Amino acid sequence: MSDIAAGRLSGEELAENFSDIHPPLDAMSAHIEASRCYFCYDAPCMEACPTGIDIPNFIRKISTDNVRGSAIDILEENIMGGACARVCPTEVLCEGACVRTAQEGKPVTIGALQRFATDWLMEKGEQPFARAAATGKRVAIIGAGPAGLSAAHRLSQLGHDCEVFEALPKSGGLNEYGIADYKVVDNFAQKEVDFILGLGGITVNHGKKLGQELALGTIRNDFDAVFIGSGLGGVQALALEGESIDGVFNAVDYIANLRQTADKATLPIGRRVVIIGGGSTAIDIAVKSKRLGAEDVTIVYRRGAEAMSATDVEQKFAQTNGVKIKHWMQPVGIVSDNGAVSAVEFEYTKQGPDGKLIGSGEKTTLEADMLFKAIGQIFVPDPVFGTAAQLELKNGKIAVDDSYATSLEGVYAGGDCIDGNVGLTVAAVQDGKKAALAINDYLAKK
Incomplete structure (x- = not known):
């Protein structure tokens, strides 16, 4: 019998669970953090930034209290610098390349500094850019x-x-x-x-x-x-019998619905949630499930942790939020009870001599009243x-x-x-x- 219900947590608990996971830096903290930068001439962090932001330059401007100039430097290269400061996997991009990482194991928090500068400018309500003369095109x-x-x-x-x-x-x-x-x-x-x-x-x-x-x-x-x-x-299908029964959800659609729902207490969530996938979407839906009140949440991925597209930081974030991650298992069946998912059957996998994934023949079952598909979009x-x-x-x-x-x-x-x-x-x-x-x-x- 399905055990999916809304309102597992109070409004106060939900508000706390969905508050900012990385509170912004204040001016003093930003100044102190900016002072840690070596302002490298041939900055590896800049090379690692897909948009080519001059990272040492914008950090230097923060250290000299020119926050407006810092923000403009960022936004000239990345007009969504504010969002990217919040959602980019900085641990494998700019911060992963920071010289401080190699020396101390603790990079300059470039993402937090970028957020500080861009938020400062947006809060001023100023439009720093202007249009060129109209071309008629x-x-x-x-x-x-x-x-x-x-x-x-x-x-x-x-x-x-x-x-x-x-x-x-x-x-x-x-x-x-x-x-x-x-x-x-x-x-x-x-x-x-x-x-x-x-x-x-x-x-x-x-x-x-x-x-x-x-x-x-x-x-x-x-x-x-x-x-x-x-x-x-589109979203990848599991190609399993029973994929359309009650309790089986597309993680992308559920997240979109969650983002547009003002009262999260109205969102149904199961007690035992299983997520199939190994990327950021799998991490997000797993953590959200826990924060909505799910009691047991498990991500299942067909290969090892190192093959997951979710970064090490994301994987650890999920685990510190009470999410279990199981590796080397692939789904082979969905078990139903009165038309609703009650469990998911998995086969243990291994890597063959040619590097391809193969099934071991050994199987196991995870009980679930909610199954999320998070195996990629197409x-x-x-x-x-x-x-x-x-x-x-x-x-x-x-x-x-x-x-x-x-x-x-x-x-x-x-x-x-x-x-x-x-x-x-x-x-x-x-x-x-x-x-x-x-x-x-x-x-x-x-």
């Missing part, structure tokens, strides 16, 4: 996520008018719908969207989805250029491209060249929907920025 942006908004902002700075088409009711993409809310508290995602749109020259249309309300062929005719930053529209071509059948795909995603141009003239793409993207907010922002510069060159030649 119009660019359509498909998707109001990190890639789309980054492209729109840079194109608007360059004087082009941008019209953004977004399928969902709100802008922000995964920052609004997919990131754990204890990382982006106080409606930060929408505050950042407002800051970006504050530049001007950008119009956003919600409830507009390619293949339904929009056709790529029509948009190509109506605009001088197009940027596709539509993200990933790009869905569907009728998105309509008459534009010549748009090429590669490895199941949109194929682009070094300038982010697709196989269609005047159509560019970036973010999670393109081949080669690593699935990080910071990478999507960089894609949008670089594609915008390429589009600007294209429009100039056109």
